[in-house]
Amino acid sequence: MFPYKTSLILNRKSKEPLYLQLSNQFINLIKExxxxxxxxxxxxxxxxxxxxxHRKTVVSCYEELSLQGWVESISKKGTFVHNNLPLLDQSKLIEAQSKNEKNKSGFTFYANEIFPHKVSVKKENTIYINDGTSDGRLIPTEEIARTYRRIASKKNIYKEMGYGSTFGNDKLRLTLVEYLNTTRGLQITKDNILITRGSQMGIWLSSQLLLKSKDVIVVGETNYASADYNFLDQKATLKRVAVDENGLVIDQIEELCKKQQIKAVYVTSHHHHPTTVTLSAERRIHLLNLAKEYNFAIIEDDYDYDFNYNHAPILPLASHDNNGNVIYIGSICKTVAPVFRIGYLIASKEFVNEAAKLRGFVDRQGDALLELTFADFIKSGDLDRHIRKVMKIYKQRRDLFCQLLKDKLSNYFEFKIPKGGMAVWVKLNKKYSWKQVEIEARKHQLEIGEWQRYDLANTKHNAIRIGFASYNEEEIHKLISALKITMIAITN
Incomplete structure (x- = not known):
């Protein structure tokens, strides 16, 4: 007889009902x-x-097993393990259970060879260089939480809890239309805006709709790596043009247009990623004229429009677009905090409609409560107050970081003080390599990060972005000190 008493162990302290504990153990015994x-x-x-x-517990267990198809009850005979169950390969099952691992799939699938695999396991007491992110300690969490609670407690909030529009919450769309028309000189309506989960989704949607195999998209010799990966994943052909102190060299784009069909140009016009330079007014007009003449799209990724320390922001290309060539992408993630996945894609009505259709198949809709919260956050003026507050702090941090970099590390690095943004483009002396720096820095609790992504075109420029906004003054001193110790060790 089967040893039921020793094979079935019940935990009376568990929150799981006894009959389910029992039925799950029976299932395992059958599978084994x-x-x-x-x-x-x-x-x-x-x-x-x-x-x-209690006998009722066992009866409930057998009923559960019967409902799931593991056993069958025969009148006046008893309960039997179902005759129609297929045999499992017990040797492999037992081997897998003994390892208690699921590292390998039992099927084939198409692995992505374009997107890099990022593993972020952070160690304590280690400084991590980033390419320009906001400081989470400055997030106005109380204001956001208060607004969220107020919205969530409304009597009719249940109306927002079901399936909504793939375009995003209407209130947020209307709020952003008013806000962006005022602050960025746009001339859009609700029909021109799609709410996304950050800029990255906007880039992905644009790539999917614009590019197919061998379509040509123009990017800078240095460019935002994630954008490049999206375009390459579409099997598009990347044509790179130079980037100087005035941004993308538009004359080179014009020469390309004369030779072949261009499908799109990707540009971070306000602060070029990664070099932080601003696309000049003359080149902006030149690019818009080319887009109209040669019928290509401009994907304008305005990822940090709000952060300018020396002058007022230059209006985006989208504010001068009268021909429907610009797809304007931005987000609140960078401005407030990356955790709040709210962004926007702005374009012609027909392009937005198609983007919303596509978005619906990969992400049915956004977080309606969060979108309503940020609609109120923007409309109340809290967003503008937050921007003014952090602008002062980030400018102080930029100035301190650049001063220390100049005073203590000028023998090793070249840089220009950025006019805006949250990072500095730092060029390492050609006598050294970032690989050397990475290895040595790790000994001093400093992680350089993915420095290779800044030169996907393999131009050997030997520069990376180093963010300053997310570090307070003490942390900036520690970062520069660790970097100096690293460079002295390499030199010696």
Missing amino acids: GKLTSGTKLIGSRSLAELLNI
Whole structure:
């Protein structure tokens, strides 16, 4: 007889009901082949006595097993393991269970060879260089939480809890239309805006709709790596043009247009990623004229429009677009905090409609409560107040970072003080390599990060972005100190 008493162990302190504990253990015994097809199970009364439980618990267990198709009850005969259960490969099952791992799939699939695999396991007491992110300690969490609670407690909030529009929450769309028309000189309506989960989704949607195999998209010799990966994943052909102190060299784009069909140009016009330079007014007009003449799209990624320390922001290309060539992408993630996945894609109505259709198949809709919260956050003026507050702090941090970099590390690095943004483009002396720096820095609790992504075109410029905004003054001193110790060690 099967050893029920020793094989079935019940935990009376568990939140899981006893009958489910029992039925799950029976399922495992059947899967392992210890109770084979056709085996008659012990009677409910006898099992209840063996396990010292109520008979109704066993009856409920057998009913659950029957509903799931593991057993069948035959009148006046008893309960049996179902005869129609297929045999499992027990050797492989037992081997997998003994390892308790699921590292390998039992099927083939198409692995992505374009997107890099990022593993972010952070160690304590280690400084991590980033390419320009906001400081989470400055997030106006109380204001956001207060607004969220107020919205969530409204009597009619249940109306926002179902499936909504793939375009995003209407209130946020209307709020952003008013806000962006005022602050960025746009001339859009609700029909021109799609709410996304950050800029990255806007880039992905644009790539999917614009590019197919061998389509040509123009990017800078240095460019935002994630954008490049999106375009390459579409099997597009990347044509790179130079980037100087005035941004993308538009004359080179014009020469390309004369030779072949260009499908799109990707530009971070306000602060070029990664070099932080601003696309000049003359080149902006030149690019818009080319887009109109040669009928290509401009993907304008305005990822940090709000952060300018020396002058007022230059209006985006989208504000001068009268021909429907610009796809304007931005987000609140960079301005407030990356955790709030709210961005926007702005374009012609027909392009936005198609983007919303595509978005619906990969992400049915956004977080309606969060979108309503940020609609109020923007409309109340809290966003502008937050921007003014952090602007002062980030400018102080930029100035301190650049001063220390100049005073303590000028023998090793070249840089220009950025006019805006949250990072500095730092060029390493050609006598050294970032690989050397990475290895040595790790010994001094400093992680350089993915420095290779700044030169996907392999131009050997030997520069990376180093963010300053997310570090307070003490942390900036520690970062520069660790970097100096690293460079002295390499030199010696």
